[in-house]
Amino acid sequence: MAGKFQGIDFYDVDSLLSEEERMIRDTVREWVEERVMPIIGKAYIDRRFPKELIPELGEMGMLGPTLPEEYGCAGLNNVAYGLICQELERGDSGIRSFASVQGALVMYPLLTFGSDEHKQEWLPKLATGEKIGCFGLSEPDYGSNPGGMITTAKKTDDGWLLNGVKMWITNGSMADVAIIWAQTGEIGDTDAIRGFVVPTDVDGFTARDQKGKLSLLASDTSELHLEDIHLPDSALLPESGGLKSPLMCLTQARFGITFGAVGAAMACFDEARSYSKQRLMFGKPIGGKQIQQIRLADMLTSITQAQLLCLQLAKLKDAGTMTPQQVSLAKRANVNMACDIAREARRLLGANGILVEYHSMRHMANLESVYTYEGTHDIHGLILGQAVTGIAAY
Amino acid sequence: MEYVSLDIIVCLKRVPDTETRVRFSDGATAIEPEGVKYIVSPYDEFALEAALRTTEAGEEGQVTVMTLGNEDSQETLRVALAAGADQAVLLRVQGSVTMDGLATAKALAAELETREDQLVLFGVKAADDDQQQVGPMVATLLGRPCASNVTSFEVNGGVIRCNRGVEGGTEVVEMDLPAVVTLTKGAFELRYPSLKGIMAAKRKPLDVKDADLPASRLVVQRLDYPPERAEGRILGEGAEAVPELVRLLRDEANVL
Numbered sequence: 001m002a003g004k005f006q007g008i009d010f011y012d013v014d015s016l017l018s019e020e021e022r023m024i025r026d027t028v029r030e031w032v033e034e035r036v037m038p039i040i041g042k043a044y045i046d047r048r049f050p051k052e053l054i055p056e057l058g059e060m061g062m063l064g065p066t067l068p069e070e071y072g073c074a075g076l077n078n079v080a081y082g083l084i085c086q087e088l089e090r091g092d093s094g095i096r097s098f099a100s101v102q103g104a105l106v107m108y109p110l111l112t113f114g115s116d117e118h119k120q121e122w123l124p125k126l127a128t129g130e131k132i133g134c135f136g137l138s139e140p141d142y143g144s145n146p147g148g149m150i151t152t153a154k155k156t157d158d159g160w161l162l163n164g165v166k167m168w169i170t171n172g173s174m175a176d177v178a179i180i181w182a183q184t185g186e187i188g189d190t191d192a193i194r195g196f197v198v199p200t201d202v203d204g205f206t207a208r209d210q211k212g213k214l215s216l217l218a219s220d221t222s223e224l225h226l227e228d229i230h231l232p233d234s235a236l237l238p239e240s241g242g243l244k245s246p247l248m249c250l251t252q253a254r255f256g257i258t259f260g261a262v263g264a265a266m267a268c269f270d271e272a273r274s275y276s277k278q279r280l281m282f283g284k285p286i287g288g289k290q291i292q293q294i295r296l297a298d299m300l301t302s303i304t305q306a307q308l309l310c311l312q313l314a315k316l317k318d319a320g321t322m323t324p325q326q327v328s329l330a331k332r333a334n335v336n337m338a339c340d341i342a343r344e345a346r347r348l349l350g351a352n353g354i355l356v357e358y359h360s361m362r363h364m365a366n367l368e369s370v371y372t373y374e375g376t377h378d379i380h381g382l383i384l385g386q387a388v389t390g391i392a393a394y
Numbered sequence: 395m396e397y398v399s400l401d402i403i404v405c406l407k408r409v410p411d412t413e414t415r416v417r418f419s420d421g422a423t424a425i426e427p428e429g430v431k432y433i434v435s436p437y438d439e440f441a442l443e444a445a446l447r448t449t450e451a452g453e454e455g456q457v458t459v460m461t462l463g464n465e466d467s468q469e470t471l472r473v474a475l476a477a478g479a480d481q482a483v484l485l486r487v488q489g490s491v492t493m494d495g496l497a498t499a500k501a502l503a504a505e506l507e508t509r510e511d512q513l514v515l516f517g518v519k520a521a522d523d524d525q526q527q528v529g530p531m532v533a534t535l536l537g538r539p540c541a542s543n544v545t546s547f548e549v550n551g552g553v554i555r556c557n558r559g560v561e562g563g564t565e566v567v568e569m570d571l572p573a574v575v576t577l578t579k580g581a582f583e584l585r586y587p588s589l590k591g592i593m594a595a596k597r598k599p600l601d602v603k604d605a606d607l608p609a610s611r612l613v614v615q616r617l618d619y620p621p622e623r624a625e626g627r628i629l630g631e632g633a634e635a636v637p638e639l640v641r642l643l644r645d646e647a648n649v650l
Contacts, residue, residue, distance in 0.1 A: 004413050006431075019469070023476060023592050031586055061589035074589040084589075 005033060005090065008266045010304050016311060017079065024080045028087040031060065036091035041356040043218045049094060050218065051174065058129030062088070062099055064107035071111075071123035078317040082259035082310055089260030090267045093366035094219030096260040101170045102126060104252035106133030109179050109195060113237035113245055118197055122177060134175035136166035136224050137246045143168070144379050144394070146181070147190040147243045151226065153182035160184075160236065162196065162204075162229040168373065172222025173207040175200050179237070180226065181246045195237035195245055204229035215369040251324045254374050255317060258310040258330035261338035262303060264367060268338075268345035268360045269299045275349055275358075286348070295348055299341045306334045325387040332380035339367045400455035400549060400571075402445040403511040404479070405502055405532075406438040407491075408463050408470040409522040423614045424490060425522075434470055437517025439584035440577040445515055446478045447582065448549055456480045458511065462501055462605055463491055475595035476587035482598070485605035494610035495527030501607040502528065503535035512571040513554065518543050518578040526576075533574035541567050545580025 007029065014022060035053060043050045057063055066081045067073035076084075089096035107126050110118050125131040142148045151164025162182055172178075178198045185192025198205065210221040237245070273296055276287030286292050313330045316322040342364035346353040354361055371377050379394070386392045410416055411431040419426040434442070445457045459474040460483040461467050471482035485501055492498060506514060514536075516529035526542075533540030541547075545564070547556040554573055558565040559580065587595075629635045629642070644650040 019472070020592055020596060023473070023587075023595075024589055027476075027587055027589070027592065056586070059588065060586050065589055069590070074593060076589060076593065080589070 005029065005267070005270055008269060008300070008303050008307070010300055011308065013304075013307050013311060017083075021077075021080050021083060024076070025083040025087060027060070028062065028084050029090070031056070032087050032091040032095075036088075036095060040092050040095075040218060041359075041362070044092070044094075044362055045217075045356055047213075047217045049098065049174070049220045053095065054098075054129040054132070057099060058127060061127075063129055064103040064123070064127050066103070067107055067111055067123065067127070071119065072127040073107075073123075077314075078255070079311065079314040082256065082314045085256035086259040086263035086266075088263065090263035092218050092362065093260065093264060093370055094216050096256070096263070097170050097216065097219050100253045100256045100260070101135055102129075102133055104256055105135035105249050106177070106179055108252050109135075109237060109240070109245070109249050110197070112248065113195055113239040114197070115234070115238050117234065118237070122197070126177075131176040132171055132174050133177045133179065134169050134171040134222075134224075135246075135249065136169055136172075136178050136180040137250075138166060138168045140165060140167045144376060146246065147193070148188060149181065149183055149193065150187060151180070151182045152187075153184045153194065153196060153231075155184070156230070159230060159232040160196065162198070162226050162231055164226050166224040166226070168210070169207070169222045169224050171220050172224055173209050173220050175207070178205070178224065179249075180224075190243040191241070193243045193246070195240035196231060196235045197237060198226075198229065198231065198235065202229055202231070215365045217365075247324070250374055251327050254327045254331045255313065255322075257370060257374055258306075258313060258327065258334045261331075261334040261367070261370065262306050262310060264363045264370075265299070265303050265306065265334075265338040265341040268342045268363050269296070269303055271359055272296065272299065272345035272348045275352075279350070292348055295344050299344060302337045302341060306337050310334060325383055328375065328380040328383040328387075331375065332377050332384070335367065335371050336377060339364070339371055342367050400448065400513065401458070401509075401511045402448060402455060402513045402515060403458040403460055403506065403509065404438065404441045404445050404474070404515045405528070406442065406459055406461045406470060406474060407435045407517070407520045407522070408432050408461060408467045409435045409520055412436065412521055418617050418619075422617050425617075432466070432470060434473055434584075435517050435521040437519055437521060437576075437578060439517070440579060440582040441515035441517050441575075442474055442477060442479065443582035443584040444547065444575075444577055445513075446585070448513075448547075455512075458483060458509075460485065460502070460505065462487060462498055462607070464489065468600060468602070471600055472595045473587070475598045475600070476592040477585060478587070478591060480598065482600040484600065484602045485607075486602055487605045487607055492607065492610040492612070493523060493525075493614055494608075494612040495525050496531055497608045497610050497612075499528050499531035499535055501605045503532050504606050505603070506532065506536060512552075512573075513549070514538070514572070514574045516574070516576045518576040529574060529576035536572075536574070538572050538574050539569040540574040540576070541569060542576040543578050544575050545578060546582070547575060 061074040065074045065076045069075045137146050139149050153160045153162050180196045180198045184194050204227040206225040207222045276292050277285050279286045309330050345360035346364050382393045411433045414430050417426040457479045458481050459479040462485045519526040530540050541556040543559050544556040545559050552571045555568045629638045
């Protein structure tokens, strides 16, 4: 088994980080080592999100860490936020997904599109983890094309009537509050899509655990059924307007994923390297064989490239000049890199690689979801295609 | 109950991460610092947590952390500030710290003499050299009572009541403040610093002073690596192997 995880830093990327950023990264790394690593394999096999981690995630400030201090958050920059995602996903994509959804897909829209009442009511409790949130955009037939959604919010005399089904909802079954995106006008009118703050204990709200998953097993993935839910006027996110609003949230979450993928890849590389030095075959460590050395060299190269890519992305985000297309490039490249590395690491581990005692196959399975959610690999390719040709292909 | 404002100072040592594989330098008399990750000595972490909990439990007062070391030790103090200490003092030395416990104790005591902290906390020993000298020596130099190997304590008015780990049980002692306490593993596992705390640490005061460190009268002659661990032996399987295992534990390992 690998020793204490030290991260990968072949290019002295640490020298590009501030002392605080390094300290935050190291603190989260240690927390993951002590709290997540001992339990994650069992939680995965038991198909259970380890809820017991939530209070400490909150206490330490890992939920919505970039939000302002007035709501109990840490007010961190995006480099620090990215490094938190990296370390959480080093543990498991499910843990990072939980934090991403809570911070980028629930707290961020409440802060950006919510009323003062929404912010006061929800943000402090979401920051501590006392309350849990989820984000409902995708539908059974509208994933890559959310603008076509058929969940509707019809205006009534005293509020809104919500109907529809949302799918692939992380945190869905355990959430106290859902940010639901619904069509308020004609189907297909992307300008009429609005966000709603829906407490999950309202009549007509049902969450069903997604059965049969072979990926993200240590994560709550659910389907939300919204049947004639009556909402007051105050449930509307007043500043939300059109499909652009949920896409802004996704840009936040995807940004975290670009770092998270690096964390998962580092975990796999670290495990593979350590195993290659210990595992003897034909009387020698397999790390002394050319095929494994090339494998490790390729992994190291890809991780280093990905590390620099997302760090520069974070610096652009902190400077306020980051574009969604730049996030698409990094999400697509880094997650694809992590998928390759997880698979190669698993292969290097031989038969042991299929066991849950090792981490690479768990990451490999998780990363197939990460490859697919928050904009599939292919859709991000088309976004980039459009960016360089000016022609939309979807 | 008599009200006192309780200022606590925690003396910390910067030590190599206990998981580090160290290399020797200077003719095997010192540890090569290059490539070593440094941490707050784990026993000192217990002392820090004890201080933080005591002030949080309603005793009004400041928690100061202090270390004797080179400029790099500022990083160690920032870790303690991030965890919640209010301020820090670095007693700066040039080069490496001494192995002479009395010299260290004198330098610390000279600074403590100038301060009014009612409680001075140490880890029972440093995780790197295990000498267990400095805390009790500081108490002696200051002429204050000292309880060592303490697992937990409570402060009430001007009195500290300590639970000491002794062979096979606990001994409860009381001392009037000001006093010195050295902590061991027990009730005080250091919290994770909050991310907000990390950001705040930079803004907290960190006072750097040149240490008044007497010359060392203890000279390290040589360091040796621990012997290679012998390969494990498999005695057999299941219940049949137990008698032989018990015999070896008794006769060979002398642990029974």
